[in-house]
Amino acid sequence: MREFGYQRAHDVAGAVALLGADPEARFLGGGTNLVDLMKTGVERPARLVDVRELPLDGIEVTEDGGLRIGATVTNSDLAAHPEVRRRYPVLTQAVLAGASGQLRNMATVGGNLLQRTRCGYFTDVTQPCNKRTPGSGCPAIEGEHHNHAILGASAHCVAVHPSDMGVALTALDAVVTYETADGPGELPLDDFYLPVGDTPHRETALPPGALITGVTLPPAPVAAHSRYRKVRERASYAFAIGSVAAALDVQDGAVRDVRLAFGAVASRPWRARAAEQVLTGAPADAETFAAAADAELAAADPLPHNAYKVTLIRNLVVAVLTELTEEAAR
Ligand SMILES: Cc1cc2nc3c(=O)[nH]c(=O)nc-3n(C[C@H](O)[C@H](O)[C@H](O)COP(=O)(O)OP(=O)(O)OC[C@H]3O[C@@H](n4cnc5c(N)ncnc54)[C@H](O)[C@@H]3O)c2cc1C
Numbered sequence: 001m002r003e004f005g006y007q008r009a010h011d012v013a014g015a016v017a018l019l020g021a022d023p024e025a026r027f028l029g030g031g032t033n034l035v036d037l038m039k040t041g042v043e044r045p046a047r048l049v050d051v052r053e054l055p056l057d058g059i060e061v062t063e064d065g066g067l068r069i070g071a072t073v074t075n076s077d078l079a080a081h082p083e084v085r086r087r088y089p090v091l092t093q094a095v096l097a098g099a100s101g102q103l104r105n106m107a108t109v110g111g112n113l114l115q116r117t118r119c120g121y122f123t124d125v126t127q128p129c130n131k132r133t134p135g136s137g138c139p140a141i142e143g144e145h146h147n148h149a150i151l152g153a154s155a156h157c158v159a160v161h162p163s164d165m166g167v168a169l170t171a172l173d174a175v176v177t178y179e180t181a182d183g184p185g186e187l188p189l190d191d192f193y194l195p196v197g198d199t200p201h202r203e204t205a206l207p208p209g210a211l212i213t214g215v216t217l218p219p220a221p222v223a224a225h226s227r228y229r230k231v232r233e234r235a236s237y238a239f240a241i242g243s244v245a246a247a248l249d250v251q252d253g254a255v256r257d258v259r260l261a262f263g264a265v266a267s268r269p270w271r272a273r274a275a276e277q278v279l280t281g282a283p284a285d286a287e288t289f290a291a292a293a294d295a296e297l298a299a300a301d302p303l304p305h306n307a308y309k310v311t312l313i314r315n316l317v318v319a320v321l322t323e324l325t326e327e328a329a330r
């Protein structure tokens with residue numbers, strides 16, 4: 001492991017300045033991903049700028065009735081917050097479906113969005129990998145890819161984004177706010193992650209050196225009736241092989257409003273807009289739910305060992321939307 005310097009930042013401007021002063025520096029949140037990657041040599045920063053003491057650990061209701069979540073809020077505090085539990089239960093469920101209690105006590109919102117893929121070739125520095133070493137190749141396409149992407153991948157990388165929280169935030173139209181030396185900025189989560197294309201090493205549209213300061217959720221009454229369902233290879237402490245975040249408003253047997261996103265299917269949390277289009281205004285029944293899933297999954301391009309994800313996501317969509325519909329009818 002490379003030797004590195006460590007500094008703790010106490011204000012946002014100071015954190016941005018510290019990072020800007022050293023092109024080989026990285027922000028440190030809970031360290032639950034970055035430090036692991038440093039131990040294996042995937043990440044080799046010269047300096048860590050610890051952001052956990054920045055005043056970004058609050059969760060507050062915004063003027064328009066949305067929610068503002070600070071970047072250093074831990075996963076545990078986010079999941080437990082009464083406003084999140086009451087108004088955005090899909091977010092609480094997604095966060096609690098991830099990692100373990102100990103990890104959630106350390107991990108932060110900013111770090112969760114920027115965690116790297118768990119592709120085994122990416123985390124093994126003895127292997128080629130276009131994401132880690134651009135131009136070196138993608139052995140996953142011909143090799144081990146049972147938990148890789150079925151949507152939005154390219155011939156250069158087929159890795160999936162591992163975040164559960166990000167799937168719920170994507171369904172909820174979250175906006176990421178950040179600070180740079182040139183001032184603040186924001187990116188809707190839709191624009192935050194870049195398409196894979198031939199540059200899988202470029203993962204987000206954040207400007208270089210940007211500090212994530214928080215995430216804003218717009219008000220969304222539909223979100224009060226929402227759910228996250230995750231499928232994994234063991235019952236706890238494992239990443240998703242497929243997940244669905246859904247919010248549903250059914251009136252008089254028809255879908256009045258819906259939000260839908262998938263996890264572990266693409267290089268980013270996947271907003272299912274084609275499915276939402278099919279659902280909106282249609283009868284809230286299993287036939288419509290399956291047709292909506294099919295509309296989204298028509299673009300799926302699975303590899304030999306991950307085609308099961310198409311069926312898995314289709315079944316999850318039908319199951320979760322059916323549950324939400326039945327609950328609304330009670
Ligand atoms: C065993 C294990 C199981 C796990 N299971 C799951 C799971 O099931 N689901 C899931 O979603 N996650 C899971 N995780 C991943 C975990 O959720 C992430 O490691 C965690 O969310 C990362 O947050 P962190 O604050 O520790 O980030 P760090 O490791 O500190 O940082 C990650 C990246 O974000 C950058 N960064 C951090 N904060 C900021 C900021 N404010 N602005 C800009 N850049 C920043 C860092 O420079 C780094 O590049 C698991 C992790 C482990 C180790």
Ligand code: SF4
Nearest residue numbers: 119121129138157158
């Ligand atoms: S899928 Fe992406 S991360 Fe995995 S080996 Fe290929 S290029 Fe690397």
